[in-house]
Amino acid sequence: MRKVCYILWPLLFVFTIVSDQLLKYWTVTHLELWQSRPFIPYLLQLTRVHNTGAAWSSFSGQTVLLVCVNVILLSAVVFVLVRRIVRHPLGVTACVLILGGGIGNIIDRLRLGYVVDMFELLFMDFPVFNLADCFLVVGTILGCAYYLWIYETHDAPKKEGPHGTDDPAGRC
Numbered sequence: 001m002r003k004v005c006y007i008l009w010p011l012l013f014v015f016t017i018v019s020d021q022l023l024k025y026w027t028v029t030h031l032e033l034w035q036s037r038p039f040i041p042y043l044l045q046l047t048r049v050h051n052t053g054a055a056w057s058s059f060s061g062q063t064v065l066l067v068c069v070n071v072i073l074l075s076a077v078v079f080v081l082v083r084r085i086v087r088h089p090l091g092v093t094a095c096v097l098i099l100g101g102g103i104g105n106i107i108d109r110l111r112l113g114y115v116v117d118m119f120e121l122l123f124m125d126f127p128v129f130n131l132a133d134c135f136l137v138v139g140t141i142l143g144c145a146y147y148l149w150i151y152e153t154h155d156a157p158k159k160e161g162p163h164g165t166d167d168p169a170g171r172c
Contacts (some may be wrong), residue, residue: 012096013100
């Protein structure tokens with residue numbers, strides 16, 4: 001299982017970035033700014049938006065700040081992967097999705113000065129978002145599940161009890 005994951009994680013990483021960039025390219029070449037096209041009736045339409053900020057357009061126009069913050073956060077994710085702090089497949093998958101989504105949006109910010117967004121929900125008032133954002137959200141949800149239910153038993157440093165055992169109560 002682990003050997004398969006070692007092959008799949010780099011492929012997932014590349015897939016997240018390439019699919020995000022291809023969808024953004026398609027959006028820019030097929031839709032004018034603010035133009036919409038039906039996608040899933042009553043649920044989702046494609047609408048081309050240029051977002052110079054972060055979520056909900058916060059920090060609009062602060063491209064340098066947003067790139068710096070993203071690079072710092074993604075560096076922390078790389079750190080936990082390289083130092084093998086996160087080793088369980090669910091945790092690593094979460095990190096890979098976060099890295100791919102983050103890099104997908106950084107590419108836009110550095111290349112264009114804004115992020116191309118295209119998914120507009122029709123059943124609720126919600127900001128337009130892109131595929132990289134989807135990868136970030138799914139990665140974050142998986143990361144939370146990993147931390148809440150797996151980290152402590154799989155990846156957390158073992159604490160030795162007073163008698164040199166892994167049992168903090170010193171029981172055998």
